[in-house]
Amino acid sequence: MLTATSELAARALLFVALNGEEKPLSPRHISARLDCSPTYLAKVCGSLSRAGILRSIRGVNGGVVLARPPEQINLLQICEACQGILIANYCETIQDHGSSVCSYHQAMLELHEVTVQTLSKWTLRDLMTCPMKSPGGEQKLVCRMFHE
Numbered sequence: 001m002l003t004a005t006s007e008l009a010a011r012a013l014l015f016v017a018l019n020g021e022e023k024p025l026s027p028r029h030i031s032a033r034l035d036c037s038p039t040y041l042a043k044v045c046g047s048l049s050r051a052g053i054l055r056s057i058r059g060v061n062g063g064v065v066l067a068r069p070p071e072q073i074n075l076l077q078i079c080e081a082c083q084g085i086l087i088a089n090y091c092e093t094i095q096d097h098g099s100s101v102c103s104y105h106q107a108m109l110e111l112h113e114v115t116v117q118t119l120s121k122w123t124l125r126d127l128m129t130c131p132m133k134s135p136g137g138e139q140k141l142v143c144r145m146f147h148e
Contacts, residue, residue, distance in 0.1 A: 006082040008036060009044050010127075013053065013078060017070045017128050024063030044082065051081035070128055076119035086116060 002010075012030055019025060031041040045064055048054040055067040066073070080086065 002079060003083050005044060005047075006079045008034070008041065009048055009078050009082050010075065012041060012044060013048065013066070013073065013124055014127050016054070016064060016066060017124050020063075020065055023061065024057045024065050026063040029063070047081050048078070051077065053077060053081055066124075070124035073124040074120050075122045076116060078124075079119055086112065086119075 011034055015030055015033060016025055027042045027045050028038050030045075031038040034041070045054055045056070049056050049064070049067075052067050053073055054064045056062070056064055076086070
């Protein structure tokens with residue numbers, strides 16, 4: 001599953017995507033809205049910047065903005081920026097599809113492949129445009145990702 005760091009990164013990126021089109025958002029502002037440590041969020045933003053997902057802007061009105069459009073950022077890229085490359089290192093023979101592999105490691109390989117496929121499929125744009133219906137029936141972001 002996702003680490004707490006990857007989950008925070010996804011939440012922060014979604015917040016920036018929904019709120020930061022006009023001007024850069026400071027990590028301190030984002031951390032207040034996400035109810036998380038400003039120091040921890042700054043570390044996460046640094047990882048996302050090094051991965052080319054966020055762009056840092058210095059100065060009095062500085063902060064972070066998306067480095068590329070939301071449809072070009074997927075959950076796999078976010079996870080790998082925070083956790084490193086997702087590796088399925090099970091049986092040594094698993095790479096050679098002609099040889100037999102224990103059932104457990106075959107199941108784990110299948111789980112890894114489905115995880116990578118799913119994380120690759122979901123983009124930040126999908127997360128922005130896939131709101132849930134509220135109890136009143138209207139479409140809006142009904143997620144407790146942001147501290148109100």
